[in-house]
Amino acid sequence: MVRAPVTGRAGIYTAERILDATVATMTVHGIARLSLEDVARRAGVSRQTVYRYFPSKRALVHAAVLREEAGFLENVTSASDGHRRFEDALQAAIEAALRTGREHALLNRLLATEPQALLPLVTTDTGPVLSAARQALGAVLGSHLPGLPAACLDSAADTLARLLVSHVINPAGDPPAAVAARLTGLLVHGLAGAAPPPK
Numbered sequence: 001m002v003r004a005p006v007t008g009r010a011g012i013y014t015a016e017r018i019l020d021a022t023v024a025t026m027t028v029h030g031i032a033r034l035s036l037e038d039v040a041r042r043a044g045v046s047r048q049t050v051y052r053y054f055p056s057k058r059a060l061v062h063a064a065v066l067r068e069e070a071g072f073l074e075n076v077t078s079a080s081d082g083h084r085r086f087e088d089a090l091q092a093a094i095e096a097a098l099r100t101g102r103e104h105a106l107l108n109r110l111l112a113t114e115p116q117a118l119l120p121l122v123t124t125d126t127g128p129v130l131s132a133a134r135q136a137l138g139a140v141l142g143s144h145l146p147g148l149p150a151a152c153l154d155s156a157a158d159t160l161a162r163l164l165v166s167h168v169i170n171p172a173g174d175p176p177a178a179v180a181a182r183l184t185g186l187l188v189h190g191l192a193g194a195a196p197p198p199k
Contacts, residue, residue, distance in 0.1 A: 014045065014049065014053065015053050017043045017044070017045070018039060018040075018043045018045065018049075018050055018053055018054065018060070019063060019064050019067050020043070021039045021040075021042035021043035022034070022039050022060055022061070022063075022064040023064050023067075023068060023106055024042060025038050025039050025042055026061070026064065026106055026109075026110070027105050027106045027109055030109065030110060030113055030114045030117070031061060031110065031114055031117040031118070032114060032117060034057065034061070036050050036051070036057060036060065039060070061121075062121070065121050065122075065129065066129075066132060068104070068106065068107075069129050069132055069133070070132070072097070072100050072101075072104070073132065073133060073136040073137075075096045075097070075100045076093045076096050076097045076100075076136065076137070076140070077093070077136055077139065077140055078096075079092040079093050079095070079096035080092050080093040080096075080140050080144075086144040086145060086188070087184060087188050089140065089144055090140075090144075090184050090187065090188065091180050091181060091184040092180075093137075093140055094164065094179075094180040094183050094184060095176050095177055095179075095180035097164045097167075097168060098164075098167060098168065098171065098176035098179055098180060099176045101167075101168035101169075101171065102171060102176065107168070107169075111169060115169075118169075119169070122165055122169060123165060123169070129165065130158075130161055130162070130165065133161035133164065133165065134154075134157045134158050134161045135157075137157045137160050137161050137164075138153055138154065138157035141153055141156055141157055141160070160187070163183070167179065167183070
C-alpha cells in the first residue's frame with residue numbers, strides 16, 4: 001500500500017497526518033467524492049507527498065480503513081482483557097464491538113450514503129477488514145481457550161469475525177449489552193443450552 005518505506009519519526013508522523021485527514025475527509029464527503037487534493041489540503045502537505053506514501057486513492061482508502069479497524073479491534077481486545085472467565089470476556093468483547101460500531105461517525109456515514117463502496121471493504125475475504133478481525137479475535141479466543149486446536153481456533157475466529165461484522169454493519173434494534181448477552185449465550189452454550197428447559 002505504501003510506495004516508499006515509512007521510516008523515522010517524521011515519516012510515521014506524516015503518514016498518520018495523511019490518514020487522519022483521509023478519515024476526516026471521508027466522513028464529510030464519503031469515498032466516491034474523496035479527492036487526494038482535499039486530503040493533502042487538510043493534512044497540510046502537497047498532493048505529491050500523499051502519493052509518495054499512498055500510490056493511489058484505493059491504497060489510501062484501504063490504509064485508512066485498516067487503521068480505523070485497528071482502533072476498533074483494540075477496543076474489542078482491551079474490553080476482554082479485564083475478565084478471567086471466557087464467557088465474560090467474550091460478552092465484553094462483543095459489546096465493545098457493537099458499541100464502537102454504533103458510535104463510529106465514518107462507518108455510520110458510509111453505511112447511510114455509500115454502502116456499495118463500504119461493503120466490499122468489510123465483508124469480503126480480499127477486503128482489508130476480515131483478515132485483521134480474524135487475527136485479533138483469534139488472539140482473544142486463544143488467550144482464554146489455550147487448549148483449543150489451531151484449526152478449531154481459526155474456524156471459531158473466522159465465524160466470530162463474520163458474525164460481528166454482520167452485526168456492526170446491520171445493527172439490531174436492542175442495546176449493545178442485550179445483543180452481546182444474547183450472542184454470547186448462543187456462542188458459548190449453543191442452541192441446546194440457549195433453549196428454555198422443557199416443561
